[in-house]
Amino acid sequence: MTLTCPECEGPVELAEPVRLSEITQCADCSSELEVVGLDPVALSLAPEIEEDWGE
């Protein structure tokens, strides 16, 4: 099934059956996404360790 990335609104393909807590990655923006709901299927940004790039 095709969902929308919550970060960039790009299309995200998920293979069925979809599982809760499954992690996928958006092809457009590289965001790691987590399946947070199944009925309906919902995605949110997966937690990540931020890099500070020397700031």
Place this chain on the structure above:
Amino acid sequence: MIRVCVMGAAGYLGGELLRLLLGHPGTEVAQAVSTRFPGRRVDSVHPNLRAQTDLLFSAPDDLAGCDVLMTATPHRATMALLPEARRHARTVIDLSGDFRLPDPAVYERYYGVSHTAPELLGAFVPGIPEYFRAELAGADLISVPGCMATAAVLALRPLAGLIGPDVQIDARTGSSGSGALAGDANLHAERSGAMRVFAPVRHRHEAEVSRLTGLNARMTATGVEAVRGVQVVCHATGATGAAGAAGTVGEKALRRAYRDRYRAEPFVRIVVHRAGAHRLPDPKLLSGSNYCDVGFAADGDRITAIAALDNLVKGGAGAAVQCLNIRTGQPETLGLGFPGLHPI
């Protein structure tokens, strides 16, 4: 086969033209013209072309007929030679700065000399396929914009209506942008490690960017520790709202604008990633490729647009070959498929 002559073939842009044209299935390099090396083997100057060609450089006086003439000759010299040279070809694609600005007064202000062929100014179609594809299909005179100008135009034009009229462009460029001739400033001891602000105000390309975007562009250019590559970081504010204050533009609106404009473009990629070592456009990944990567960020009314490309390819020779493909009815991406290298 499209027969192509390259003038200024011994320079870095000329070498890139030869590399791309020799690998192009639809073109034949008829002549490589050089004032400095007539009679010498092309691969003695461009060693990357060893075993690719046995061509010798021709003298300018020996220029013969061809389908497409590409001029990678120096600024100021090109306007002197082109009125005669153009008689040898149906189509001219110029990579110099001499025919990028249609107004001779603007040319003089930015190049410091009067134009000697003002009758031709304004007859050239800008060599940016993303915005002039229809005109390029029938153009006999094409002028490829400056490398930093191309990057800035591709970064800024999708934002029309979203940003205010003033934009500050911080441009960084590799050393190949300053050409193949030796000079004191280009000694390794002087160049290595330097971050040389060589145009703190009024870089020539800002006139092109202003013309091609309709914005009031101000540009600073810095030479950095790289051989190839250009990166522009463009600072703007959101378009003024009805109340007179700069408007807020969210990143989703910016991404939509870029997607709408570049969805079908074969050589423009939107690079705004949340993970990885290269999250925004970086010319390091684009060496040898004809891609321009564009990206963005927003914070309130502050908008930053970013673009990167290889100055010798999408910023010069690759854009010229893309224009040739369009003009001659060949597939637009023909001969331009190299994706770049990683790591490099």
